[in-house]
Amino acid sequence: MAFFLEVLIGGLLAGVLYSLVALGFVLIFKASGVFNFAQGAMVLTAALALVRTLDIAQKEWHWPFGLALAAGFAFAAVVMAVIAWAAERMVLRKLVNQEGIILFMATIGMTFFIEGLAQTLFGADVYPLNIGLPKEPVFILESVFDGGILVNELDIWAAVIAGLLVAGLALFFQRTRIGRALRAVADDHAAAQSVGIPLNQIWFIVWLVAGLVALVAGAVWGSKLGVQFSLSLLALKALPVLILGGFTSVPGAIIGGLIIGAGEKLAEVFVGPSMGGGIEIWFAYVLALLFLLVRPQGLFGERIIERV
Amino acid sequence: MFYREAGQYKASYQADQAIFPIAQDRIVVVALLAVAFLVVPFVVSEYTYRAVLIPVVILSLAAIGLNVLMGYCGQVSLGSGAFMAVGAYAAFNLSVRLPFLNPFVCILLGGFVAAGVGIAFGVPSLRIKGFYLACATLAAQFFADWAFLRIKWFTNYTPSGSVNAPPLQAFGYDLSSPTANYLVSLVFAVVLGLAAKNIVRGHVGRQWMAIRDMDIAAEIIGVRPMYAKLTAFAVSSFLIGVAGGLWAFVYLGSWEPAAFSIDRSFQLMFMVIIGGLGSILGSVLGAAFIVLLPIFLNQALPPLGALFGWKISTATVSHFESMIFGALIVFFLIVEPHGLARLWSVAKEKLRLWPFPH
């Protein structure tokens, strides 16, 4: 029982980390209908910008940790803003009214571009990242179970950060002027534009917000694994989360992440050994696929009513 | 002046429905094939065969297969690498377990196995659409990666899980030279490519296109979505599976599932989109473009840098290659979202008037 709970909690916490990446996809898809494959590359770029600035500020300029960290986040945010601006100005604006698949391909093109650029600027090595998050394993519920349940502090912090991020996004969407404009654009581009909402500006803001989400995801994942190219492959772990949660739902990304995380870990640990192991990567997709057969628009996705 | 169809009367339905109704097209196609079969083997080097021609020919076939599904039937798939893998491993197993079979027969049969698997993974398409379907096809991709690594029977219990193609022979001839490899791949690609061209013009192809353009309307005029979608998956997977068999047997010789990873799926999708959705010619152009561009950049950048006095390291070349590749794709999509095939048809329009545009 204790072990089952441990796997379950570990899976849920891993799911939170997937959600962090999936959130960025959802934001952009919601507002501009673009399936942004470059989200993974943005996570990589943000993390690289952060870790390199942090390193240089600490080692070469001898800044105190707090100041260096702030500088790192500030610089990474600027880099994300530049990417958002370039994406809107050079790509999206030129591809207005194209089909979704064309926009999707364009973001894959951007992925290659951003990965190449980020590695040219910041290098292709592994950079350990320390932003002050604790990484020690701790035991909880020791009084209930013999030996307790092992969780990692970093994962808990990641969950807290993800919670704050979602709360912040919710506030931003519900309470601010820009947030309302964003939701209007997500509902209907043409109508939003006709009431005077500047579409291009809104897209820039959405990409910027997605970039900042990528920065948070990059910081958390980077603390976990070290900053390196593989971070850009995280996009693939976020896809089943998206299918399950729906492409347009922020809560869907979180709940989907939790279900996928818990499901795949439980499957791998309890079913995997009898099948030779390594099943979690496809299990996540099959889980999402089975779910789709019942509810084709995902958990919280908008139901598409087709009229002829 | 030279490219015009005026004066070419079609006196029978047969002539009207020919695969290339315009005489000049026929001449060009025959001439191209003649060059590919008769001239190329005498002029190109081994490097060109192995690094350029063979990959382009085989991947063209795979791109045609994906285009049947994506371009003609409108079902986005990110699992083509998996179907290539199924074709390759099925061909391998057939050759191991039925050693009397010719390797090329194994490749063809591997295509049929891939078609069966394609139908199975096509079933969700009856329920799911668009990006959801695209992501769902990734399930096929990851499942295939896992199955061919983990299920030992598929790899004939080799300790490392990497398998080898049988020696390539037919009718007592050794077909392992680059020229023979190229010609064999070309025969497969041309025969199956023309067959695909014919299928998409026929009633099945029209059903696919009806489903692509509007599934509900298609259903109302009597197209059965299940039949249309599953045949598209079957034909597409067959072509991709044969291409997978060729890739494994002819190009690699020895392979592991990583040869058919998700990167391969993305590469094929690039080919189809850059080449042009819904165009057989486009698939070939797309395959040529995607295979050649990195090779070209990789070789052209260092001399280009030297011209300006920079010494470019391999890493920088590779990063630049990635950037230029990405930028070019975005650029192409902006300039011509309908792909190279569309540019080609525009060129044909212009040719009809040239050199007297008024």
Added chain:
Amino acid sequence: MGLHKLALLGAAIASAGVIAATTAPGSAWAQNEQFIPGLVYRTGAYAPNGIPFADGARDYITLLNERDGGINGVKITFEECETGYATDRGVECYERLKGKGPTGAAYFSPLSTGITFALTEKAPGDKVPLITMGYGRSDSRDGAVFEWNFPLLGTYWTAANVAVQHIAKEMGGFDKLKGKKIALLYHDSPYGKEPIAALDIMSKKYGFEFLPIPVAAPGTEQKSQWLQIRQQKPDYVLLWGWGVMNSAAVTEAGNVNYPRDKMIGVWWSGAEPDVVPAGEKGAGYKALMLQHPAGKSAVYADLEKLVIAPGKSLAKPDEIGSVLYNRGLINSMLGTESIRTAMAKFGNKPMTGEQVRWGIEHLDLTAERIKQLGFEGMIGPIKVSCADHEGTRLSRVHQWDGKKWNIISDWYTADDAVIAPLVKDTAAKYATEKKITPRDCSKES
């Protein structure tokens, strides 16, 4: 739709096509040059491990050119080709580079098991040897079947055997292995699966329970694997990873409190990029050595003076003297010494692939010669023969203390009673599949 778009189409396709097709191996080569190709990966998911190796391999060749004017007066030309660890790019690179230079490529070292498998099929036809130092097919040590493959210094089966020997030693004897549990956490690819066959045999022989646990590439996410390890509580965990998988494994071991000093990595999991990202969690982690440690041997005196100080190296300062950089140096040293061996028989001129193959097969580096070359303490003596393309089966173990690698064991020699029958079986199977008639090694000179 303007004409400029057509021009663009034409320009793009035609130029790519023409140039790619015509940049086939050229002809204008200085006649007295030996060409050595480098298949490298400085980008992509495995770049952190690929870069130091590539720099080491390159710098040793630069050193030979700067100090000795090449090998016996034959200048070496060197060209890298980026594979990104992808098999098809590797094959393209191979095809592009194999015919360069007056005599073609001397040998290839792809540093990727996948590319090695693909090239194994092509090398015999092209007559180019493959030096796969510490990787590739373990059965390719049988030179009778695998004439062109040279897994010098050690195969994965050697590694598996040495790892078990070390575990037995720590436990106090092989009899103590009985009833113990050893897990193998491996990269889910042919590379990671190679040791399984050997470990299976040893688990029967020594009576320990063997538990293979795969990790899907690239290996960023290993939570469930480590939960399994926590549940199963194996006495030792062998780590067979590459790239990010290694550092992720060491980190996760810390996360579940698995003792790091009960983990033993293969030599591809025992370098700086594997442990540095884990921070202090990596301390105590052990790994096999492909004989050589981190640090600087005598050859560094010349290397620093002639290559690094004048800025002829691409390596960053912290790379120099690292495990994988040293491995690159050794790879080039073994390759060039093989060329030297071949020259002793065929004369001081550029060698063909066939002649280099003969050279590798007759490579005989004594302790004295290794000292002369400045590699004392890096590798033990190696003597290659037709029957044994591995040349030596020595290995040691080192341990990461959080800052540097320290050697903690003496030399082990792999037990051929375990490995040799396995090599014979699988090589014979390969020979039947491929319809190869093995050479008779007793008749080779």
